[in-house]
Amino acid sequence: MKENQTNPKKVSITKVFKDIVWPRWKLLLIGLILIIINRLCGLVLPGASKYLMDDVVVNKDFEMLKTVVIAVISAIFVQAISSFALTRLLSVEAQRLIAQLRVKVQKHVMSLPISYFDNTKSGVLVSRIMSDVEGVRNLVGTGLVQLIGGSITAIISFFLLINISPSMTFFVLVPISIFGLISLKAFKFIRPIFRKRGKIRAEVTGRLTESLNGVRIIKGFNAEEQENKIFEAGTIRLYENVKKSLTSTAIMTSSSTFLLGVASTGIMGIGGYKIIQGELSIGDFLAFTLYLGFMIAPIVQMSNIGSQLTEAFAGLDRTEELMNLSGENDDDKRKEEVPNTIQGNIILKDVNFEYEENKEVLHDINIEAKAGTITALVGSSGSGKTTIASLIASFLNPTSGKIFIDDQDLRFVDLYSYRQHLGVVLQDDFLFEGSIEENIKFSNPTATEEEFKNAVDAAYVSEFTDRFEEGLQTIIGERGVKLSGGQRQRVAIARAIIADPKIIILDEATSNLDTESEALIQESLDRLMKGRTTIVIAHRLSTIQKADQILVLHQGNIIEQGTHDELIEKEGRYHQLYKYQARI
Numbered sequence: 001m002k003e004n005q006t007n008p009k010k011v012s013i014t015k016v017f018k019d020i021v022w023p024r025w026k027l028l029l030i031g032l033i034l035i036i037i038n039r040l041c042g043l044v045l046p047g048a049s050k051y052l053m054d055d056v057v058v059n060k061d062f063e064m065l066k067t068v069v070i071a072v073i074s075a076i077f078v079q080a081i082s083s084f085a086l087t088r089l090l091s092v093e094a095q096r097l098i099a100q101l102r103v104k105v106q107k108h109v110m111s112l113p114i115s116y117f118d119n120t121k122s123g124v125l126v127s128r129i130m131s132d133v134e135g136v137r138n139l140v141g142t143g144l145v146q147l148i149g150g151s152i153t154a155i156i157s158f159f160l161l162i163n164i165s166p167s168m169t170f171f172v173l174v175p176i177s178i179f180g181l182i183s184l185k186a187f188k189f190i191r192p193i194f195r196k197r198g199k200i201r202a203e204v205t206g207r208l209t210e211s212l213n214g215v216r217i218i219k220g221f222n223a224e225e226q227e228n229k230i231f232e233a234g235t236i237r238l239y240e241n242v243k244k245s246l247t248s249t250a251i252m253t254s255s256s257t258f259l260l261g262v263a264s265t266g267i268m269g270i271g272g273y274k275i276i277q278g279e280l281s282i283g284d285f286l287a288f289t290l291y292l293g294f295m296i297a298p299i300v301q302m303s304n305i306g307s308q309l310t311e312a313f314a315g316l317d318r319t320e321e322l323m324n325l326s327g328e329n330d331d332d333k334r335k336e337e338v339p340n341t342i343q344g345n346i347i348l349k350d351v352n353f354e355y356e357e358n359k360e361v362l363h364d365i366n367i368e369a370k371a372g373t374i375t376a377l378v379g380s381s382g383s384g385k386t387t388i389a390s391l392i393a394s395f396l397n398p399t400s401g402k403i404f405i406d407d408q409d410l411r412f413v414d415l416y417s418y419r420q421h422l423g424v425v426l427q428d429d430f431l432f433e434g435s436i437e438e439n440i441k442f443s444n445p446t447a448t449e450e451e452f453k454n455a456v457d458a459a460y461v462s463e464f465t466d467r468f469e470e471g472l473q474t475i476i477g478e479r480g481v482k483l484s485g486g487q488r489q490r491v492a493i494a495r496a497i498i499a500d501p502k503i504i505i506l507d508e509a510t511s512n513l514d515t516e517s518e519a520l521i522q523e524s525l526d527r528l529m530k531g532r533t534t535i536v537i538a539h540r541l542s543t544i545q546k547a548d549q550i551l552v553l554h555q556g557n558i559i560e561q562g563t564h565d566e567l568i569e570k571e572g573r574y575h576q577l578y579k580y581q582a583r584i
């Protein structure tokens, strides 16, 4: 979107270091010390083997044997304790960080403008918030520390190996270097695959959530087959992606097996020759092969950790991209608070609006809605009614022109301070899983019992909840599916009443209700609109007749304006709509 400049650049290592690693340096340092202790203890066994072969066995030295056994067992004990402490310390911290990041990302997502949500699948956002941040587990968790610890062990082992036999060590270095090069290439190849994987997964879950929500439509149109195919296609894309990365992981694993095999065979040959020549003791040979394992294991392990880190970075790339989008209230100009003494006068001055560049959907709109009055928007489908309502609700910003609330220019207003005074009742009124009471109090959780009761009475909610065994505590199911359309509307009206806003944006539902429900809803709407500035996308004649002004829209223009009687008298477009349609 125009107001949202995406920044697709990849997250930099320095940034990750500064934001994620550095604030935890103490913990990571402890982790590092623990891993060094852990790895050094690991070197005791091969060291001891050399003594066992060359000294203990040769000299039949039982005292020395005891010392060697005690040293090895102690080292193994310390190793076990340190690896336990390491996991406890770092893995817990990593999980804490994941939780913190999720909270941060969710908060940011909620601050994004409506236009962003119109253009992004909710499943994609769920995945951004829940899965993408999980990658940091590998940065703060044991991953990074193991990478460093592994490198240290490898370096120490390298010197110990040189000490035993430089020629054998250099021989080994050749296949290891080849392996290193292959790994580097593989990582370069894998990173974009991981990046894409997150995207595919988000798309597939997004569509899945949608189809589960729309199960009635799917079954109603017998469209299961079609939906199953879409899901299958998505799943196969995901599978193909995983397959691709598995191929390169497999290349890495098998090349490591092969190259290490080559190294071992070479060592066997050279070592055997040297032993025969008397240049190398059996103990040294044994120690060499064991140290070699210690040098190579971390390198192989590093390739694993490397792919974990790659995955972490790919996730962080996507998180970063999202966090770089500016929130709807982030504009420095939005500093003015709307005072609690707000009257609720609304003025739209020369407002133009386009969703997409050069496709203007509202042209030169001028509206004045005085505090406490009802303004009805009527007009054919697509004429721009919802767009005007969304502009007044500050969900959209005019492409040009201004909107004033009392005397404040809406462009400079802190949106949260404005929306405190705003209430919305929309057609597909969204109710949450939970009780009726929770849904009503949603807009004002601190409402008193009296306020709650007033709202319930004003919207005639008890008229139907009295018939429920659980009354207002009845759980209404996801999106309120367990209530009828008319009942849902009344809950939504009660929810708006309890918020006690100064300005009401109302999109009247078009659903046909029986006369009794209709009358009850009309009554509750009257109570909702009383004393508030109401902008209503009107479909009921009774609402329209009551309106202080009716704005007739046609293709993004206001073509007529006046009260019901005035407009009927004029015999223009409104008269036409009124005459030819039972409902407008």
Ligand SMILES: Nc1ncnc2c1ncn2[C@@H]1O[C@H](COP(=O)(O)OP(=O)(O)OP(=O)(O)O)[C@@H](O)[C@H]1O
Residues within 6 Å of the ligand: 118, 355, 356, 361, 379, 380, 381, 382, 383, 384, 385, 386, 387, 388
């Ligand atoms: N998110 C969007 N992106 C692009 N174009 C949009 C978007 N929403 C609406 N439009 C277009 O803007 C125009 C006005 O739409 P709007 O929803 O305001 O009409 P409406 O009068 O409320 O219609 P209805 O009575 O059918 O709800 C339409 O041409 C529509 O196609």
